[in-house]
Amino acid sequence: MSTLKPKVGLIVPPASGEVPPEPLALYGDKVDFVAVGLGLGKLTPEGYDGVIERVGELSRILAADGVQAVSLMGTSLSFYRGPKYHAQLVEIMQSESGLPATTMSDSVTKAFDAFGAKRLVVATPYVSSVNRLLEEFLVESGFEVVHLHGLGLERVEDILAVSQDELRQLGLEAMKSAKGEADALFISCGGLRTEVVTSELESELNIPVISSALAGAWGAVRLLGLSGRADTGGKLFMLDD
Known part of the structure; x- marks a missing residue:
């Protein structure tokens, strides 16, 4: 066998x-x-x-x-x-x-659907031009972006270097303006190492956290x-x- x-x-x-x-x-x-x-x-x-x-x-x-x-x-x-x-x-x-x-884009939208999540808070490492394209993609795909917060990074090596504490703070900062109206927090970008921080943020925020990675x-x-x-x-x- x-x-x-x-x-x-x-x-x-x-x-x-x-x-x-x-x-x-x-x-x-x-x-x-x-x-x-x-x-x-x-x-x-x-x-x-x-x-x-x-x-x-x-x-x-x-x-x-x-x-x-x-x-x-x-x-x-x-x-x-x-x-x-x-x-x-x-x-x-x-x-x-x-x-x-x-x-990854297909996978994350399927993950949103698995939770019935339509209203998203989005955290990214991207610059503003890429954030605009992400918001347009999500809206055209049937989702509402409640709030989007980005770090303004564009070099791959800078994104790979984002620490776990920085990731946690990114998620929390993104959620500050949501006022409890989000169905899920989306951490976009496969270069962000989110295995540990995803569960931590879910415990703290009490909503699903979907990360690209x-x-x-x-x-x-x-x-x-x-x-x-x-x-x-x-x-x-x-x-x-």
Whole structure:
């Protein structure tokens, strides 16, 4: 009997092409992950334009490596041109790989739907131009942005360096203007390390906290027909599929 685990291919923003820690922490016991890097330097529309055309090519490379599904693990890369282009991007990934495909943006919206969350408070590391594109994407996708708070960062290395305390403060600052009107807190950007702080904020705020990094892993393994449940990560990973 084969003991090989199913394999998911991840397209990640950094050029190094390393598997992010969240998929491994959540599902490493039952899924193998491999990654290829886009080489994104700055989280700006110009930066995304410089790498987005490689998504099809990298989908083919991952398929050749024997993966069973492909996910684009970059939220802003998949939302910045709006919902229509996002749908086209998923179609490109599916066509080029011949496999099921998803994105972080797709995964987070499915996570909102899993909680019936429509009114969102949003916390991001992005600059204002990217925040505007995110708000437009969410509104066009059927959600209400109650409040959005960003850190104003654009370099990938600066985002990766955001500390756990800074993340917690980001979430709390974003919630200050919500006045109890939000269904969920959304922490956007797969480069923010949110595994620990998500559960902490959920305990403090008493609402679901959906982060790109965690929801991206959740959405990717569900493409395989597997459960998204896990022993860590917060409320999303306690839901029955």
